[in-house]
Amino acid sequence: xxxxxxxxxxxxxxxxxxxxxxxxxxxxxxxxxxxxxxxxxxxxxxxxxxxxxxxxxxxxxxxxxxxxxxxxxxxxxxxxxxxxxxxxxxxxxxxxxxxxxxxxxxxxxxxxxxxxxxxxxxxxxxxxxxxxxxxxxxxxxxxxxxxxxxxxxxxxxxxxxxxxxxx
Amino acid sequence: xxxxxxxxxxxxxxxxxxxxxxxxxxxxxxxxxxxxxxxxxxxxxxxxxxxxxxxxxxxxxxxxxxxxxxxxxxxxxxxxxxxxxxxxxxxxxxxxxxxxxxxxxxxxxxxxxxxxxxxxxxxxxxxxxxxxxxxxxxxxxxxxxxxxxxxxxxxxxxxxxxxxxxxxxxxxxxxxxxxxxxxxxxxxxxxxxxxxxxxxxxxxxxxxxxxxxxxxxxxxxxxxxxxxxxxxxxxxxxxxxxxxxxxxxxxxxxxxxxxxxxxxxxxxxxxxxxxxxxxxxxxxxxxxxxxxxxxxxxxxxxxxxxxxxxxxxxxxxxxxxxxxxx
Numbered sequence: 048x049x050x051x052x053x054x055x056x057x058x059x060x061x062x063x064x065x066x067x068x069x070x071x072x073x074x075x076x077x078x079x080x081x082x083x084x085x086x087x088x089x090x091x092x093x094x095x096x097x098x099x100x101x102x103x104x105x106x107x108x109x110x111x112x113x114x115x116x117x118x119x120x121x122x123x124x125x126x127x128x129x130x131x132x133x134x135x136x137x138x139x140x141x142x143x144x145x146x147x148x149x150x151x152x153x154x155x156x157x158x159x160x161x162x163x164x165x166x167x168x169x170x171x172x173x174x175x176x177x178x179x180x181x182x183x184x185x186x187x188x189x190x191x192x193x194x195x196x197x198x199x200x201x202x203x204x205x206x207x208x209x210x211x212x213x214x
Numbered sequence: 215x216x217x218x219x220x221x222x223x224x225x226x227x228x229x230x231x232x233x234x235x236x237x238x239x240x241x242x243x244x245x246x247x248x249x250x251x252x253x254x255x256x257x258x259x260x261x262x263x264x265x266x267x268x269x270x271x272x273x274x275x276x277x278x279x280x281x282x283x284x285x286x287x288x289x290x291x292x293x294x295x296x297x298x299x300x301x302x303x304x305x306x307x308x309x310x311x312x313x314x315x316x317x318x319x320x321x322x323x324x325x326x327x328x329x330x331x332x333x334x335x336x337x338x339x340x341x342x343x344x345x346x347x348x349x350x351x352x353x354x355x356x357x358x359x360x361x362x363x364x365x366x367x368x369x370x371x372x373x374x375x376x377x378x379x380x381x382x383x384x385x386x387x388x389x390x391x392x393x394x395x396x397x398x399x400x401x402x403x404x405x406x407x408x409x410x411x412x413x414x415x416x417x418x419x420x421x422x423x424x425x426x427x428x429x430x431x432x433x434x435x436x437x438x439x440x441x442x443x444x445x446x447x448x449x450x451x452x453x454x455x456x457x458x459x460x461x462x463x464x465x466x467x468x469x470x471x472x473x474x475x476x477x478x479x480x481x482x483x484x485x486x487x488x489x490x491x492x493x494x495x496x497x498x499x500x501x502x503x504x505x506x507x508x509x510x511x512x513x514x515x516x517x518x519x520x521x522x523x524x525x526x527x528x529x530x531x532x533x534x535x536x537x538x539x540x
Contacts (some may be wrong), residue, residue, distance in 0.1 A: 070506070077251045077505040086253045 091204035097175050102158045104176040105151050105189070106197040108169065115191070116170035119146040123162035123171055131155035132162060151194065153179070154187035178202040217320070226326060233306055233463060237269040240459045242359020244500050251504040271452075276446035283355050286445065288311040290353035295446065295453035302460035308332045310394045310469045311531050312477045312485040324477075324485060325394065332393035333381055336468060337374070340423065343461055347425070347432050350454065351442030362441025365511065366425070366432035372518040373422035373429075376415050379526035383412035383533045384472045397476030404475035411529045413473045415522055417498075420465050424516070425458065427503040429514055436508075462499060466492040 088095050097103075108116050113149045119136035137147035179200035183189050193200070227247040242257065249256025258263035277354060282288060312324030329335055344366050359364045379416025385391055387408045396405075406413050423427040433441040470476060470491040477484030479491075509517070 073505045074502065077501060078254060080252045081247070081501070081504075083253065085250065085255050087255050089255070089258075 078112065091202070094178070095130065097177060099175075101175040101177065102160045102173040104153065104174050104179050104197045104200060105156075105162070105194055106172055106174045107149065107191060107194045108172060109195065115145055115195070116168045117146050117149065117166075118144045118168055118170070120144075120151075120167065122165040126161045126165040128159060128161065129155045129157045149191045150193065151189045152187060153181075153189055154184055174198075176201055221320070221322060222326070225322070229241070229306055229311070229326060230303070233460075237459045237463050238272070240463060240496065241271065241455070242267050243496075244503075246498045247497070248504045250358075251501070252344055268485060276451035279409050280448045280450065281445070283445050285355035287353035287355070290349050291445075292450075294346050294350030295355060295450045295457070296346075297349065298343055298452045299457035299460065300341035301339050301346065301455055302464045305464045308335055308393055310397055310471060310476060311467075311488050319411065328392055328394045331391050333385065333391050333396070333472075335383060336393070337378055340461070340464070341370060343376055343457065344423065346454070346457060347442045350446065351432065354442075354445035356445050358438045358440075358444045359442050362432040362438050362444070366442060367423070368515070369422055369429065372515060372523075373419040376518060376522040376526040377419040377423065378531050379523070380409075380412040380416040380419065381472065382530050383409045383526075386530070386533050386537055393471050397471055397478070400475040401478055404473065404478070406473045409473070409529075409533060411525070412533075413469070413494075414525070415526050415529065416469065416472065418522060419518075420469070421499065421502070424461050424465055424499070426462070426499060427508055428506045430508060431511055431514055462496060463492070465499070466495040471496045497506070 110116050119134050121134050121136065124130075124132040124134045131152040132152040133148065133152075134146050135148040136144055138144045158173065160173050163169075166172075174197050176197055179197075182204050245267075246256040246264065257267045260266045260270045282291060307326040308329060310325040312330070314321050314323050316322075327408075347366040348363045348370070351359040351366060354360075384396065384405055387405055388396040388398065390396055421427075425432050431441075432438075433443065438444070443451055446454060467488075470488060474491045474495070476491075477488045479487035482490075
């Protein structure tokens with residue numbers, strides 16, 4: 048055990064009397080911080096990089112031909128603990144199954160990611176989008192069309208005509 | 215005569231408006247500097263770099279509802295913020311911003327008035343500012359406000375003493391009570407070199423009188439939820455706030471005048487030197503606010519009565535002795 052490992056709870060009398068040096072040290076510290084860069088992320092302008100494994104807004108993936116990979120097996124709907132996925136399957140005569148309707152209620156979703164784990168076709172996945180906003184509950188029900196292009200739901204600050212002048 | 219009066223009126227309007235503008239922007243400066251110290255940006259949404267923030271604050275303060283508590287002493291409640299802004303604004307009259315300038319063949323002095331007892335006037339009026347806090351806290355009929363007012367009074371009684379002793383030291387060195395004469399006497403050597411201890415005492419007790427952070431007892435946010443102004447709202451609150459920042463500006467001016475040689479300085483014109491020094495002092499006040507935590511109430515009193523006041527008295531005696539011998 049070295050001297051520096053010992054934590055002195057009570058200081059020696061001589062150290063108690065030191066007033067000026069700690070004050071100057073504090074001033075020097077704040078001055079140093081004054082010149083360093085702010086750590087703030089200016090939210091609507093800058094967005095925080097989230098983890099690769101972040102679970103955000105859902106997306107329905109498509110194959111090379113641009114068709115939905117989803118076969119409407121309903122595994123995601125059945126595993127969903129929040130019961131926010133509604134799948135209506137449709138089967139063509141040739142035997143190709145695809146979802147007629149696929150709806151996720153994002154206001155009920157708990158973003159557990161079970162749906163993407165359960166999916167055998169990697170058809171549904173959770174993107175890293177965390178800042179989608181809606182004005183009503185109905186708008187939170189994302190259908191196939193909204194889910195296939197989830198990037199455009201990112202929040203963007205709309206600036207007024209003269210707002211750029213104000214910064 | 216009328217030309218003289220006209221000049222005086224123009225000068226008064228100029229001094230008051232420019233200084234009030236500076237004071238309004240001190241609020242922004244304080245928030246910005248504190249922000250940068252704490253690795254934030256500070257206000258930056260209203261206008262480029264937050265440059266319109268003081269105006270937005272003012273508009274907001276005007277829009278707010280004005281509340282007068284039921285058990286408040288109504289008259290005193292209304293007078294208190296007026297006192298607290300009027301006292302520091304009165305002091306603008308005696309601050310020497312610069313030497314004489316010649317405009318259109320006439321000489322103009324860059325100060326509104328030069329009373330022979332300028333520094334006594336400053337000490338007296340700046341104490342009145344604390345009356346605003348005291349009356350405001352007392353009249354609002356609120357226990358936190360009351361405690362804030364009591365603390366404000368105690369601060370006024372104690373720190374005023376050491377401040378006066380520091381000023382006496384300056385008066386001894388300069389040989390005059392007039393602020394302009396004090397600045398003139400510093401043409402060669404600034405008073406900071408002649409009376410460094412007095413500067414230290416003046417700054418510490420000045421911070422106490424300004425109710426700034428290491429000594430912001432009357433408005434200790436954590437203990438008294440902003441103390442004396444807890445019941446104030448809308449423009450009355452803003453007046454208190456404004457009064458405090460005006461006092462800060464005046465304090466900067468006073469330190470510059472008494473210790474940092476006023477308008478004296480090489481190359482640049484006097485007024486610019488004056489404002490540079492003033493802003494340096496104000497920067498120090500904000501900087502130390504961002505650094506030091508609030509002292510406990512009994513330590514504040516201990517610091518004054520057991521350390522600062524004896525030091526100030528000894529300082530005056532030593533200065534007087536040295537002046538007599540040399």
